[in-house]
Amino acid sequence: VSETRTSNSPSSARTTIRRHRERGNYDRSVLYAILDEAFLCHIGFSEGDTTYVLPTGYVRVDDALYVHGASANHMLTALASSPQACVTVTLLDGLVLARASFNHSMNYRSAVIFSTGVKVEDLEEKLLAMTALVEHIVPGRTSDARPPTPEELRATLVVRLPIEEFSAKIRVGPPIDDEEDYDLPIWAGVIPLRMTSSPPIADPRLIAGLDVPGYAADYPARG
Amino acid sequence: VSETRTSNSPSSARTTIRRHRERGNYDRSVLYAILDEAFLCHIGFSEGDTTYVLPTGYVRVDDALYVHGASANHMLTALASSPQACVTVTLLDGLVLARASFNHSMNYRSAVIFSTGVKVEDLEEKLLAMTALVEHIVPGRTSDARPPTPEELRATLVVRLPIEEFSAKIRVGPPIDDEEDYDLPIWAGVIPLRMTSSPPIADPRLIAGLDVPGYAADYPARG
Numbered sequence: 001v002s003e004t005r006t007s008n009s010p011s012s013a014r015t016t017i018r019r020h021r022e023r024g025n026y027d028r029s030v031l032y033a034i035l036d037e038a039f040l041c042h043i044g045f046s047e048g049d050t051t052y053v054l055p056t057g058y059v060r061v062d063d064a065l066y067v068h069g070a071s072a073n074h075m076l077t078a079l080a081s082s083p084q085a086c087v088t089v090t091l092l093d094g095l096v097l098a099r100a101s102f103n104h105s106m107n108y109r110s111a112v113i114f115s116t117g118v119k120v121e122d123l124e125e126k127l128l129a130m131t132a133l134v135e136h137i138v139p140g141r142t143s144d145a146r147p148p149t150p151e152e153l154r155a156t157l158v159v160r161l162p163i164e165e166f167s168a169k170i171r172v173g174p175p176i177d178d179e180e181d182y183d184l185p186i187w188a189g190v191i192p193l194r195m196t197s198s199p200p201i202a203d204p205r206l207i208a209g210l211d212v213p214g215y216a217a218d219y220p221a222r223g
Numbered sequence: 224v225s226e227t228r229t230s231n232s233p234s235s236a237r238t239t240i241r242r243h244r245e246r247g248n249y250d251r252s253v254l255y256a257i258l259d260e261a262f263l264c265h266i267g268f269s270e271g272d273t274t275y276v277l278p279t280g281y282v283r284v285d286d287a288l289y290v291h292g293a294s295a296n297h298m299l300t301a302l303a304s305s306p307q308a309c310v311t312v313t314l315l316d317g318l319v320l321a322r323a324s325f326n327h328s329m330n331y332r333s334a335v336i337f338s339t340g341v342k343v344e345d346l347e348e349k350l351l352a353m354t355a356l357v358e359h360i361v362p363g364r365t366s367d368a369r370p371p372t373p374e375e376l377r378a379t380l381v382v383r384l385p386i387e388e389f390s391a392k393i394r395v396g397p398p399i400d401d402e403e404d405y406d407l408p409i410w411a412g413v414i415p416l417r418m419t420s421s422p423p424i425a426d427p428r429l430i431a432g433l434d435v436p437g438y439a440a441d442y443p444a445r446g
Contacts, residue, residue: 040329042311042313044265044276044309045274046269046274049306049307051307053309053310054311054335055311070242072241074242085274086267086274088277088278090278092263095360097364097439098368102371102379104361104368106263108278114273134324134327137318138318138320141324144409145322145324145327146324146407148324174427174428175426182430183430184369187367187425187435189429190424191420191423191442193442194419194421195446196416196417198416202410202411206410207407210409212410213410
């Protein structure tokens with residue numbers, strides 16, 4: 001990390017936004033706000049001639065992302081031995097309906113991080129990452145759930161992805177039409193979108209007498 | 224495309240699901256149902272030593288996906304000249320709260336397609352793709368929006384990604400805990416999630432007397 005980098009300059013040529021530069025942002029606090037609202041990322045990595053993109057949950061802890069899975073997980077083993085991965089997080093905020101088909105767009109906040117994964121060997125760091133992951137996705141859950149055992153920790157592959165080279169890209173606001181189209185009798189505007197929950201479905205094997213916890217009943221809208 | 228392939232066999236070694244094989248599916252109709260419900264994909268491609276993953280809207284038409292953007296769009300120009308890309312689509316259906324932290328999971332439907340992009344030169348195919356894209360994302364919109372002009376078609380780069388090598392992966396249902404954990408007094412179940420809309424926000428420059436169209440006012444939940 002370049003400590004002297006100003007907060008809104010690109011960290012590298014390849015993270016510099018080229019299309020719609022006005023949407024580009026290189027401020028770490030803007031990046032972290034996106035990373036902390038979402039929890040699903042798409043990770044790209046290459047093996048030989050093949051590029052893969054796979055979805056997975058993540059959590060940010062300080063200046064790193066953590067992802068995890070089974071010891072034999074293909075993506076995680078690849079990440080832990082691959083020279084570079086790309087982690088992309090996208091929050092879709094709305095559909096932008098312009099008067100012209102050509103000017104239709106989406107409102108979104110996205111983060112792109114180039115990183116090199118490191119396999120976490122330390123059991124304490126693994127526990128911290130697994131706990132943080134559950135708590136990030138369902139805040140409040142770790143005070144109820146049975147914590148991982150040492151055997152479960154050993155059976156889990158945790159990969160740390162340091163956040164050093166990144167960009168964010170954000171589009172907000174109404175459609176932008178060609179000046180001569182604004183008089184057309186065509187409705188234009190934004191359909192806001194977000195991820196919302198519906199009432200929790202109890203496990204059929206749930207023992208009697210357990211109430212739905214508030215963090216599940218009132219799971220907040222995200223994204 | 225192998226016409227003789229049975230509907231539920233992997234199309235290649237690299238699209239064969241290795242973890243949680245029971246979640247893997249190689250049926251084209253299952254894949255298309257996922258592709259037709261979602262509209263945002265994450266496309267991975269490599270240039271030199273760098274793997275990129277970027278989000279974009281897409282539409283499926285027959286056995287291909289179409290993506291589009293400005294002529295100078297980095298990803299699209301890369302896709303049109305790159306030997307392989309990976310298009311991944313993820314519909315997040317719920318959070319799976321197990322009794323054990325270790326067994327927490329997500330319900331989802333995902334599609335992974337390996338493809339080689341082809342730049343669409345034909346103006347009629349470009350028009351078809353651009354129209355299909357708007358109509359896929361906002362059904363009903365193309366009967367209102369001003370269609371693309373020949374100049375707009377020429378200023379748009381459209382890439383066709385044939386769907387030949389793919390897999391789908393689906394998790395549904397309640398948590399799966401270790402047998403000895405089922406008696407723990409811990410709530411377990413699923414928090415269903417989906418993408419929902421809220422009331423449309425009219426463009427501040429909208430001319431007077433235009434009603435919000437039904438396809439915007441009643442935009443359906445997806446994902």
